[in-house]
Amino acid sequence: MTAGESRTFFGARAAGWEEKFPDDGPRFERAVAELDVQPGDAVLDAACGTGRALPVLRDATGPAGALVGLDLTPEMLGEARRRGRDRLAGLVQADVTALPFPPATFDVVFASGLVSHLPDPAAGLQELARVARAGARLGLFHPVGRAALARRHGRELSPDDVRAEPRIRALLAAAGWTCTGVDDAEDRWLVRAVRP
Numbered sequence: 001m002t003a004g005e006s007r008t009f010f011g012a013r014a015a016g017w018e019e020k021f022p023d024d025g026p027r028f029e030r031a032v033a034e035l036d037v038q039p040g041d042a043v044l045d046a047a048c049g050t051g052r053a054l055p056v057l058r059d060a061t062g063p064a065g066a067l068v069g070l071d072l073t074p075e076m077l078g079e080a081r082r083r084g085r086d087r088l089a090g091l092v093q094a095d096v097t098a099l100p101f102p103p104a105t106f107d108v109v110f111a112s113g114l115v116s117h118l119p120d121p122a123a124g125l126q127e128l129a130r131v132a133r134a135g136a137r138l139g140l141f142h143p144v145g146r147a148a149l150a151r152r153h154g155r156e157l158s159p160d161d162v163r164a165e166p167r168i169r170a171l172l173a174a175a176g177w178t179c180t181g182v183d184d185a186e187d188r189w190l191v192r193a194v195r196p
């Protein structure tokens with residue numbers, strides 16, 4: 001999807017987005033716990049949508065942390081505000097391929113449901129690497145595994161899928177990340193990486 005198509009697609013789905021996935025809360029909690037967010041960390045939730053992950057991320061950073069939720073789609077951010085998530089994090093409308101932050105800003109970057117929507121995932125991962133500090137952790141997440149998602153959409157699992165393990169590992173390496181784990185389970189997809 002182009003950025004414009006993404007905005008239209010998700011703009012139409014912002015209202016009612018969270019009600020569609022009522023069981024995802026514990027999956028976000030588990031994923032964030034595995035990213036080793038420390039109190040006081042600077043954290044970017046890239047493509048935060050309605051900000052489902054922001055309460056969990058704020059719990060992890062504590063009040064001393066800096067937390068930013070960023071998304072392309074104004075309706076998603078509007079829904080995040082309606083839910084009071086602007087009291088937990090700064091909300092920024094921007095494209096992950098052109099982030100409005102200086103290099104080496106964040107200790108942790110979390111991105112749920114992002115990579116498969118990027119027309120150029122390599123460019124997105126490179127830009128996330130640019131704003132990550134040395135030693136920063138990256139979590140690419142989806143609250144459902146690849147096989148389960150393919151079944152839900154009535155399609156075959158494809159090796160060309162950007163989330164297939166060999167592809168995402170290669171993309172991360174080329175973008176300046178060291179992949180430290182891929183968990184493609186039934187109930188989640190979590191890829192962890194660090195910025196050397």
Ligand SMILES: C[S@@+](CC[C@H](N)C(=O)[O-])C[C@H]1O[C@@H](n2cnc3c(N)ncnc32)[C@H](O)[C@@H]1O
Nearest residue numbers: 006010047048049071072073076095096112113
């Ligand atoms: C599947 S939703 C996931 C939202 C949220 N992270 C969640 O898990 O509920 C994908 C989100 O990515 C955003 N998005 C897509 N392309 C983007 C881009 N280039 N830059 C920033 N956000 C983008 C969409 O606006 C949408 O909110």
